[in-house]
Amino acid sequence: MNTRTNLLPFGGENTFLVNLRSLEARKAGDIRLPIYANLNAIRRNPDGDIFNCLDTLYWNARDSALVLGQTYAPPDVLTTLDLTITAFPFVTFFNGFFTQPILVEVPPQLAALQRLPAAGQSPLNIKIEENRLTRVTVTFDLDSSLVRKAETFEYRPKFYVSSVQIF
Amino acid sequence: MNKRNLFYITYSLLVFCVLLFLAIPSCRNVPSDPGRPHPNKRPDTRLSNLPVNDSTGQYIREGRIPEKTLQWIGDDEDGFIIAYRVRWTDSTQIGINTTLWTTILNITSLGEERLDTLILVQGSPASIFGIYNFFATFDPEPRAKAERDRIRDSLATGRPFAVPYHSGVVPGDSVVGASPLNFEAPTKGSFIFASPGPRNKHKFEVKAIDNNNVEDPSPAYTYFWTLPSDTPIVTISIAPTTLSYVLRYPTEKNPGLNFAFGAIDPSTSDIVFSWAVDTLLAPETTLRWSPWSPEPTAVVTALDLRLTQTPRDTHMFHVRARNRWGVVSRIVSLIFLARVPPIDDPSWPRKTLIINDNRVSGSGSVDSNLTRAFYSDIMNSLMRDPLTDTLITAYRIWTVITGANTSSFPPIDTLVHYTHVLLLVEQPLPLIGPEVNQRRIETNRQGILRRYLNVGGNLIYSGTPNIKSAILPYNAWASEIFHVQPPPNENIFPLQNTQPDFVRAIGIEGYQDIRFDTTRFPDSVGIRSIAVNYPIGFGRAISLFDSKRDSVGFENAPLGVRYLGVAIPPARKTFSVVHFAFPLYYALRDDVFLALRKAYVDIQSGD
Numbered sequence: 001m002n003t004r005t006n007l008l009p010f011g012g013e014n015t016f017l018v019n020l021r022s023l024e025a026r027k028a029g030d031i032r033l034p035i036y037a038n039l040n041a042i043r044r045n046p047d048g049d050i051f052n053c054l055d056t057l058y059w060n061a062r063d064s065a066l067v068l069g070q071t072y073a074p075p076d077v078l079t080t081l082d083l084t085i086t087a088f089p090f091v092t093f094f095n096g097f098f099t100q101p102i103l104v105e106v107p108p109q110l111a112a113l114q115r116l117p118a119a120g121q122s123p124l125n126i127k128i129e130e131n132r133l134t135r136v137t138v139t140f141d142l143d144s145s146l147v148r149k150a151e152t153f154e155y156r157p158k159f160y161v162s163s164v165q166i167f
Numbered sequence: 168m169n170k171r172n173l174f175y176i177t178y179s180l181l182v183f184c185v186l187l188f189l190a191i192p193s194c195r196n197v198p199s200d201p202g203r204p205h206p207n208k209r210p211d212t213r214l215s216n217l218p219v220n221d222s223t224g225q226y227i228r229e230g231r232i233p234e235k236t237l238q239w240i241g242d243d244e245d246g247f248i249i250a251y252r253v254r255w256t257d258s259t260q261i262g263i264n265t266t267l268w269t270t271i272l273n274i275t276s277l278g279e280e281r282l283d284t285l286i287l288v289q290g291s292p293a294s295i296f297g298i299y300n301f302f303a304t305f306d307p308e309p310r311a312k313a314e315r316d317r318i319r320d321s322l323a324t325g326r327p328f329a330v331p332y333h334s335g336v337v338p339g340d341s342v343v344g345a346s347p348l349n350f351e352a353p354t355k356g357s358f359i360f361a362s363p364g365p366r367n368k369h370k371f372e373v374k375a376i377d378n379n380n381v382e383d384p385s386p387a388y389t390y391f392w393t394l395p396s397d398t399p400i401v402t403i404s405i406a407p408t409t410l411s412y413v414l415r416y417p418t419e420k421n422p423g424l425n426f427a428f429g430a431i432d433p434s435t436s437d438i439v440f441s442w443a444v445d446t447l448l449a450p451e452t453t454l455r456w457s458p459w460s461p462e463p464t465a466v467v468t469a470l471d472l473r474l475t476q477t478p479r480d481t482h483m484f485h486v487r488a489r490n491r492w493g494v495v496s497r498i499v500s501l502i503f504l505a506r507v508p509p510i511d512d513p514s515w516p517r518k519t520l521i522i523n524d525n526r527v528s529g530s531g532s533v534d535s536n537l538t539r540a541f542y543s544d545i546m547n548s549l550m551r552d553p554l555t556d557t558l559i560t561a562y563r564i565w566t567v568i569t570g571a572n573t574s575s576f577p578p579i580d581t582l583v584h585y586t587h588v589l590l591l592v593e594q595p596l597p598l599i600g601p602e603v604n605q606r607r608i609e610t611n612r613q614g615i616l617r618r619y620l621n622v623g624g625n626l627i628y629s630g631t632p633n634i635k636s637a638i639l640p641y642n643a644w645a646s647e648i649f650h651v652q653p654p655p656n657e658n659i660f661p662l663q664n665t666q667p668d669f670v671r672a673i674g675i676e677g678y679q680d681i682r683f684d685t686t687r688f689p690d691s692v693g694i695r696s697i698a699v700n701y702p703i704g705f706g707r708a709i710s711l712f713d714s715k716r717d718s719v720g721f722e723n724a725p726l727g728v729r730y731l732g733v734a735i736p737p738a739r740k741t742f743s744v745v746h747f748a749f750p751l752y753y754a755l756r757d758d759v760f761l762a763l764r765k766a767y768v769d770i771q772s773g774d
Contacts, residue, residue, distance in 0.1 A: 029310075030312075030313060095702055095706075095707070095708075096708060096725070097701055097702070097708070097724075097725055098701065100703060100704075102704060102705070148705070148733050149419055149733060150418075150419040150420060150732070150733055150741045151419075151704055151705065
């Protein structure tokens with residue numbers, strides 16, 4: 001997760017909730033690898049998994065400690081990540097005196113599916129190696145995704161894969 | 168040899184010769200070498216339904232709709248039909264026009280999946296069979312599904328694309344998706360024939376192409392007549408009725424001037440509109456029409472307005488409709504009044520209008536000359552200050568009360584010449600008397616200020632003790648302009664400190680503390696009835712209430728609130744407001760200077 005401007009800081013009682021409904025990795029030939037919440041899960045929560053993007057304690061997205069999913073995978077090269085993720089229609093933040101909601105406008109034609117990389121970019125090169133851990137960090141650019149309007153925010157999601165590490 | 172044997176032999180020879188004579192013609196067509204290929208036979212084309220060549224009957228039956236559905240079919244004795252070419256010729260009062268040949272492939276599926284959009288061939292490629300063969304033999308297996316989907320998507324866009332041969336692109340081989348409104352099948356199409364006059368003659372031609380790329384040399388054709396359809400009737404239902412200020416680029420607070428219109432056409436509901444804006448004196452040929460669109464609304468901005476001539480600010484809105492058959496309606500026009508505020512020009516000088524709404528008589532009043540001197544001194548210093556010398560290039564002080572029982576609040580046309588307004592309402596209103604109505608920021612004045620803010624103005628507010636009586640009605644103004652919580656039930660949550668308990672404003676968010684100059688207090692009691700203000704939305708507290716007695720609910724409660732507009736490219740912002748929430752006139756001069764300087768800088772930088 002990116003750092004925010006002073007307009008909507010991380011931490012405290014501030015919330016910006018998103019609902020992750022599915023996470024899949026793909027490779028050439030339309031082969032899909034579902035990624036669930038943890039290694040013991042056999043499916044993802046049908047109602048989705050809800051995260052607070054501004055939390056710094058439990059989910060801790062700011063420090064990239066928020067785990068979207070884990071899975072075992074055969075050695076291969078994955079080229080695409082598909083996130084089906086939606087934002088809640090409000091943010092709440094503490095203005096120094098009380099917590100208040102501000103509406104988030106979600107364009108009606110906005111698709112929930114976020115495919116990484118974006119169209120026109122070169123495919124990801126996520127190598128899965130035997131007996132090794134591959135960590136893919138997805139950055140949710142809040143500065144670009146929540147655009148301030150006169151009285152509300154407008155939601156224009158901006159996700160990208162910021163790093164791929166093999167341990 | 169006896170006579171009987173001779174007869175039999177002669178008879179047999181005779182029969183043989185007769186049979187030989189009959190066999191020779193049928194053998195004429197047998198090639199001398201049966202192993203060589205036959206010469207190709209040309210395809211044959213026929214129209215399978217012919218329009219009635221009877222305009223009167225057509226008028227009665229079809230209600231003057233110049234659209235025809237035609238069907239055709241082709242045969243090829245020694246092969247199959249891979250495509251058809253169609254064109255037509257319109258002979259009307261305007262002239263004779265022949266369309267180009269349109270080539271449609273005789274393909275209805277792709278890899279065994281039915282095609283929603285049929286395939287037209289662009290231009291004149293070297294081999295139509297090559298294009299046909301690519302699509303007709305497309306891999307039906309699941310492994311090719313992604314490629315099939317891409318081709319189907321490309322056809323659906325209606326934009327030409329190169330045939331995606333696996334061996335690479337061949338220059339000249341391109342296709343485009345056919346409009347489903349025109350081609351239901353490779354052998355069936357519906358077309359609209361230009362019908363401007365009372366009787367319009369048309370010739371429709373179609374020819375088949377076989378698998379050897381050979382066209383039928385004699386296209387099938389038919390003649391028929393069409394009548395012109397009715398003209399749509401346009402009406403304008405929504406338009407500005409009073410003088411409106413309009414910006415060059417729409418903002419959330421000023422989205423432009425809305426117009427709505429509609430059209431009636433008995434022959435079709437498929438209607439598109441085009442609109443334009445011009446002055447009264449512009450001839451029709453200079454109108455800048457918008458592209459045809461089914462949207463029955465228009466938003467006019469300052470960029471659509473042309474220089475006005477007399478009378479001032481008068482413009483004309485024009486709209487026309489076109490139906491499915493291409494018939495354009497009469498132009499309908501409407502006069503409206505619109506003006507572009509000077510502050511919409513990004514190069515407009517930064518000027519401040521100080522509206523002095525302070526009392527000039529009575530207990531605790533402040534002479535307007537004293538107010539003028541106090542703020543002139545501060546404004547002159549701000550104009551010399553390096554942080555604000557470009558933000559305040561000029562100022563003017565407008566005193567609301569100019570004479571006994573008279574009051575004049577600056578009209579909107581004055582406000583829109585100033586980028587900032589400093590509104591001074593620094594003394595409590597009396598309970599009764601004519602002065603109440605003269606100075607109160609009531610509905611009419613709130614409307615003027617709102618219109619000013621919605622075209623991009625900025626407001627700095629100094630005041631007011633007992634603010635809910637000075638600004639009436641207050642609640643909507645509090646939430647929409649000041650961005651503070653409207654007062655709830657005062658009996659339970661008092662927000663206004665009626666005691667002389669207010670010591671100073673504790674600055675936060677980069678604002679300095681503001682202390683009072685007790686020598687300018689209106690009376691020996693001091694400043695009372697100052698309300699705390701809890702920010703809402705994008706409002707931010709800029710100062711805190713310092714209570715002499717640390718009163719619960721007031722000590723360190725939010726006092727002044729700032730709301731900054733959002734930048735809208737290019738070079739626009741929605742309004743900004745800095746509400747100090749107490750009278751600056753009674754504060755120390757240097758503290759007021761610093762506070763106003765910070766306010767101007769904040770407004771300029773935005774959020």
